[in-house]
Structure formats: structure tokens, C-alpha cells
Amino acid sequence: MKGKRRVADSAAGVWHCSHGHVPGQVLAVGQGDVGQLGLGEEVLERTRAALVRLPAPVVQVEAGGMHTVCLTENGEVYTFGCNDEGGLGRDTTEEGSETTPGRVALPKPTVQVSAGDSHTAALARDGTVFIWGSFRDNSGVIGLLEAWEKSVAPKQLHTTEAIVKISSARLLVPQAVRIKGSGRLKFQDVFCGAYFTFALTSEGRVYCFGLSNYHQLGTQSPVSVFMPQVTAGFQGSAVSWVSFSGGQHHSLCLDSTGQVYSLGRAEYGRLGLGVGAREQVCPAAVPELSRATVVACGASVSYAITSDGCALSWGMGTNMQLGTGEEDDAWSPVQMRGKQLDGHAVLAVSSGGQHTMLLIKDQS
Template sequence: MKGKRRVADSAAGVWHCSHGHVPGQVLAVGQGDVGQLGLGEEVLERTRAALVRLPAPVVQVEAGGMHTVCLTENGEVYTFGCNDEGGLGRDTTEEGSETTPGRVALPKPTVQVSAGDSHTAALARDGTVFIWGSFRDNSGVIGLLEAWEKSVAPKQLHTTEAIVKISSGNDHLVLLTLSGSLLTCGCGEQGQLGRVPERFTNRGGRGGLARLLVPQAVRIKGSGRLKFQDVFCGAYFTFALTSEGRVYCFGLSNYHQLGTQSPVSVFMPQVTAGFQGSAVSWVSFSGGQHHSLCLDSTGCALSWGMGTNMQLGTGEEDDAWSPVQMRGKQLDGHAVLAVSSGGQHTMLLIKDQS
């Protein structure tokens, strides 16, 4: 995938994923009723992209279901939005504090973040991962590191190998290891873990919630030793790219979002051709619950799907069933570095205007 490469950290002796981290400014658009836009208590929605004030240039922004996570160029993490399950990872007892960016206390500088509906994860330079909040299934909270237990502050997620990239769906987390393996944890009801048969997805079956919450490797039968080089998550699905350029997918595909012919969930990884053969190269994509965004190699941000809450950034509430280009004063004349979509809001990272 263009714009993503692996680089060595000679000081730490650990490899990590470089995501083209160019410092920029954050824009927000869509619904902000619980503070997920980061624009303060008075701003409940925005039909056009608005600037979010942060104390330092930002290199990554991730929209969770109802919260947002920003990573600054100095490795600090700022969050805002809904904190009901601890997804902000910080104290929000002061009235209104969840509606503006606040720093998360982490023991190590962060190089990448990811966000789901009620959980957030942070990858440190040495390959360790910290996580907070909770995973949920259709019946409610299932826990985070332990069954039924959520965490309102960051906790380390222990793995036997260094992690080079993290990616979150609504309620699942995917970890790419140094050797090219995939580890998954969280809810598996729609097949998004890629390693739990359908009969065991209801809270782990006989194995209990540990089957879901403890990160375990994704295995692909008959494929030998596959080495993955990148991974992306939508709300309820996962895409993984191998070093040979093959794309594997698993999870929900009721709107053919996996590129599969049949609109049914995929519980074990299979190859998809649905995102191949394009004349342009895709730098990244992000899937919300009912809308999607993609960024191509020319710097264009495209959006499609449900637009009821203005999350497409067109200034209208109409749905769009094919990609349309975002418009707005804050976007005019500025290159878009990255995009991320939540349940009803969209965040953009644009090239610094200074």
C-alpha cells in the first residue's frame, strides 16, 4: 500500500510501522452531541468541516463510534467525546471536559493510535500496546482484558512479540506483529476476529470470554506461513494485506463491504478481489457503521453511504451511493493527509496551514 512502509528504530532495536506521519491540523464534521467533534459544549453538529484546537501539531486522528483520538508529533495522545465505558482514558468528571481535547497519561511515547466504539488503543515505539475502555457485543459489555471488566485508564496489553501496527473496528482490535502475524481480540459475532468459528462467537462458547479477549493468532488453512504487511478494520470487518499483495478479508459483509459476492458474514479469512484493479492507488480507507471514506494517492478524500447526520461533509443530509468529493472553506487549497469516520462524525487531518 502506497504511503506505508516499515522503518527501523536502531536505538530501540524494534521495527514499527511508519504511516507517513506529516504534522497537520484536525478538522471535524458531522454530529457532536456528546463532544466527539472536540469543539466544545455548544457545538452539537457541523455541516462543514471545522478546525479543532489542539496544543501541538497532529500526526494521526482516529474517530471512534462516539469519541475521537488525536496523536501529536511529540507522541502525546488527546481524546474527546463519549466516556461512558472509559474510551477517553482520562478523568472527565469536570462538566464539559469531555467536549474538548484532553491528554491521556501514558507511560511511553506513542507512535500510533486506534479507536472503536468504546475502546482505544495506543502503540508505543518499543512495540508495546496500551488499551482502555471496553469491548461490547449485541448484549452489552464483555470486558477488555478480563471478562466483564472495563478500564477507565490505559493498561498494557501483553503479547509475546513486538507489535508494529494496530487497527480497531467497533468492538475488535487487530495487531500486526514484527514477524508478520495477525493477532485479534474483542467481539467476534460478525466474524471480525477471523479465528473464531460462528458456533463459538456467542461470548466464546465453552471457552468463555477468554477465547475472545485474549489476543490470539489468525490461522489460514492450507496457506503455509503467510506474512502480513498491513491491516485495516471497518466497523465489523477486517482486511489484511500479505507481503505478496494478496488481500484477505473476514467479518460482516451484508452490504458487500468485503467485496464478496454473497451478503453474508465471513468467519474465516478468504481472499477478496473487490478492492483490486483500480487505476489509482489507495493510501487508506476507513469504514463507519453506514458510511465509508477513502483517500487516494492524489490527496482527494472521497465519501459515500448514509449522509443523514452530515457525516459526508458535502453540506447536505442526502445519502450518496457513489463517492463524492468533500467541499468546504477549511478544505479549499489544502491537501488532506488522512481521514477517519465514526458512527455519525468524520475527522480529517489536513496539511498545516502555518
């Protein structure tokens, strides 16, 4: 492994998709020292996106902290990467079996998956959710459904209502999120960062909660938001927001015209605002990114997919997640290139702790 490698926690878990459920092929780029690239025991890193062999076309790919989850068009789930906390949901005692895709035995066909640092979730067609793996803190395993216990195989998450979307965050005991003085609001979407959440109402109001130590939630002061609120950065906004993504300490926002905005911490170029950019309290438009359909964040990296299927990346380059072939940081968006991307349109992107996954299809 490279001596100057910088490791960051994953902000994975949100399905950054522009294509509905169009099947495609999976590409991997970045660090793969625990098999998270799915390219076998011998491949520890890729500077350019490489093809991952799967038994069926894939409609969703999610990069967790050090593992990856793929959903095929027939509703099957495949995983690869680190299985120390049970995040793969399958037996990996055979030498090297964690470094290539293996199927997870689930009782029902899956329609959506999500992944966190060391856990995975699958949403079935009937609205039930299955989860496996673990959460951790500084003291070790926290657990998913049972405190201090990791789940090495899928377990059903029991809820009172059918679930329509999953986005990985700490569960333990699922609870309804209450918004003071607002009654029962209807939300049309929810988006998770590493330590914070965005929720979008059917009227287009943006509610935020969680860590905002670098103003990544649009707060005027660097304080945590413990109850959902419309923060200063989004109050009175004339912009019609459609999508969000969160990294470790920064956020990306997408409006209905295709313009990308960023806010929060600026180091390593993760905001895409050019060399010397400073911390942003309010969403700032990323130059020359006005026709995007998808935004996505890793811990210290950012991505956008344009309407013509091009993928752009910026931020920390050390782990080679940017797919530029270099390890330099990128302070402005650069197009991801490579042999496997030639003649293909990018459908979706998901970034983990040190690796990034792409879903592509033929350009025709």
C-alpha cells in the same frame, strides 16, 4: 438534534493516511452531541469542517463511535467525546471536560492510535500496546482484557512479540490468526471494518474474514467467512491492491494506480456508483476516482483523498458527516468544501458513528 437523524455503528479504527507522519491541524464535521467534535459544550453539530484547538501539531486523528483520539508529533495522546465506557482514558468528572481535548497519561511515547465504538488503543515506540475503554454487546459490557469489566485508564496489552500496527477490533485475549494449509504467511498490512477484516500479504494476495452479509468481502453468497481466505471477488485479480477500508456493510479498495473500487451494500449511495446502483459482489471501479491516495469508510459513508490533497465524500448525509453543508445523501463523490479547507491539503480522514475528522496542512 435533527428529527430524522439516523444513527449507525462505527466502523472506525483504521488509520487512513497518505502522508506518513506529516504534522497538521485537525478539523471536525457532523454530529457532536456528546462532545466528539472537540469544539466545546455549545457545539452540537457542524455542517462544515471546523478547526479543533490542540496544544501541538497532530500526526494522526481517529474517530471512534462517539469519541475522537488525536496523536501529536511529540507522541502525546488527546481524547474527547463520550466517556461512558472509559474510551477517553482520562478523568472527565469536571463539567464539560469531555467536550474539549484532554491528554491521556501514558507511560511511553505513542507512535500510532486506533479507536473503536467505545475503546481506544495506543502503540508505543517499543512495540507495546496500551488499551482502555470497553466492548459491548446486546447484554452490555464485554470488556477488553477482563470479561465484563471496562478499563477507565490505559492498561498494557501483553503479547509475545512486538506489535508493528494496530487496528481496532475485539481483543479480550489476543491470538494468532491461522490460515489453513498456508503455513506461516507474512502480511504487510491489515485493515478492519465494523465486523470484518482484510489482510494483505507481501505477495499482494488479499485474505478476508468476518461478516459478508452484503458481499462486502467479495463472497458469491452472503455468508460469514470464519477462516481467512481469498474470496471470489479477489481471486485471480490482475489488480495490485494497496489499501482497504470497511464500513458497516460495504468496503472500499484502492489499487496501485490510484483507482478506487467499492463493493457490498449500496443504500444511501455509500458505494459512490451513482443513483440506482445495486449491491456489488466484486470490486467495482468508482467513476472519476483514479488518482486517490487514501480511502476511508464510516458506517454508511465513504471518503477518498486525491493526490493533490482534495477530500471527496459520498453516502448517507443525515448526520452531516459528508461536509457538504447539506443533509442529503450523495450517490457519487463530491468534494468537501469549507472555509477551513480553503488553501489546505487534506492529509488523512477518519469517520465515526456520526462525525468525521480530517487532518490538514497548508497547501504550500
